[in-house]
Amino acid sequence: MAIQKTEAIVLKNQDIRETSLLVTFFTRNFGKIQGIMKGIRGNRGKINNSLQSFTHSNIVFYERKRGSLHTISQCDLKDFFGNLRKDLKKTAYAYYFSELIQGFLQLHDKNEDIFNLLLNSLIALDEEKIDTEIVARIFELQLLSLSGFKPKIDCCLKCSNKVKDKAFFSFNGGGLLCAGCVLNEREAVTITHDALFFIHLLESKKLSELLHLKIASSLKKELALVLHQFMQVHSGKKFRSLRFIKQIECLKD
Numbered sequence: 001m002a003i004q005k006t007e008a009i010v011l012k013n014q015d016i017r018e019t020s021l022l023v024t025f026f027t028r029n030f031g032k033i034q035g036i037m038k039g040i041r042g043n044r045g046k047i048n049n050s051l052q053s054f055t056h057s058n059i060v061f062y063e064r065k066r067g068s069l070h071t072i073s074q075c076d077l078k079d080f081f082g083n084l085r086k087d088l089k090k091t092a093y094a095y096y097f098s099e100l101i102q103g104f105l106q107l108h109d110k111n112e113d114i115f116n117l118l119l120n121s122l123i124a125l126d127e128e129k130i131d132t133e134i135v136a137r138i139f140e141l142q143l144l145s146l147s148g149f150k151p152k153i154d155c156c157l158k159c160s161n162k163v164k165d166k167a168f169f170s171f172n173g174g175g176l177l178c179a180g181c182v183l184n185e186r187e188a189v190t191i192t193h194d195a196l197f198f199i200h201l202l203e204s205k206k207l208s209e210l211l212h213l214k215i216a217s218s219l220k221k222e223l224a225l226v227l228h229q230f231m232q233v234h235s236g237k238k239f240r241s242l243r244f245i246k247q248i249e250c251l252k253d
């Protein structure tokens with residue numbers, strides 16, 4: 001049983017007994033892991049802070065080779081993202097990011113680029129003047145790219161021609177179709193050239209270079225619709241936190 005140390009972000013926690021928590025972490029060095037933290041009676045307040053969803057910590061755990069459940073022996077808080085937690089919409093998005101990571105990655109699937117994407121997206125949400133939806137669209141597109149589902153939007157998926165006029169996005173094909181090739185394609189929607197431009201931009205630049213972009217609200221809605229549908233098709237999952245985000249947005253309208 002090896003002792004391991006790594007940076008980690010809490011994806012999910014669950015009480016299993018009065019004194020134990022089952023925690024799913026996304027770690028920098030070991031990918032997604034699950035572990036049990038025992039003996040937290042009397043210490044619950046302090047430990048709970050470092051084990052709450054999407055906190056960033058340094059953890060020490062006993063690695064068990066045969067089973068997937070490790071024993072977490074230490075969890076030292078690095079960042080609680082306190083600003084983000086004061087804002088309901090940002091908190092909902094942080095839960096959504098955690099849910100996406102759980103849906104897209106398998107246990108022990110190490111991916112340091114995705115770890116940095118999650119960490120930097122949480123740091124961005126913690127900033128006061130930040131457009132939450134832009135952070136979310138960058139997160140979604142870069143997560144898709146880094147997990148092998150980068151949208152193919154340079155030319156039509158079927159005929160390989162450049163699409164200059166009316167363009168369509170095929171969810172099953174994961175990319176662009178021209179008006180001639182979209183016939184008989186059931187899972188496709190129209191997509192504007194502005195949306196295609198932003199998909200290309202958001203997936204290809206660093207998060208820090210994109211955070212202060214201004215995007216019209218109609219375009220933000222279009223990007224959100226296309227990306228949410230695309231992610232559900234490719235992960236085979238419906239994301240519960242997304243339903244909650246939609247409810248919050250309805251309250252505002």
Ligand SMILES: [Zn+2]
Pocket residue numbers: 156157158159160161177178179180181
């Ligand atoms: Zn075509």
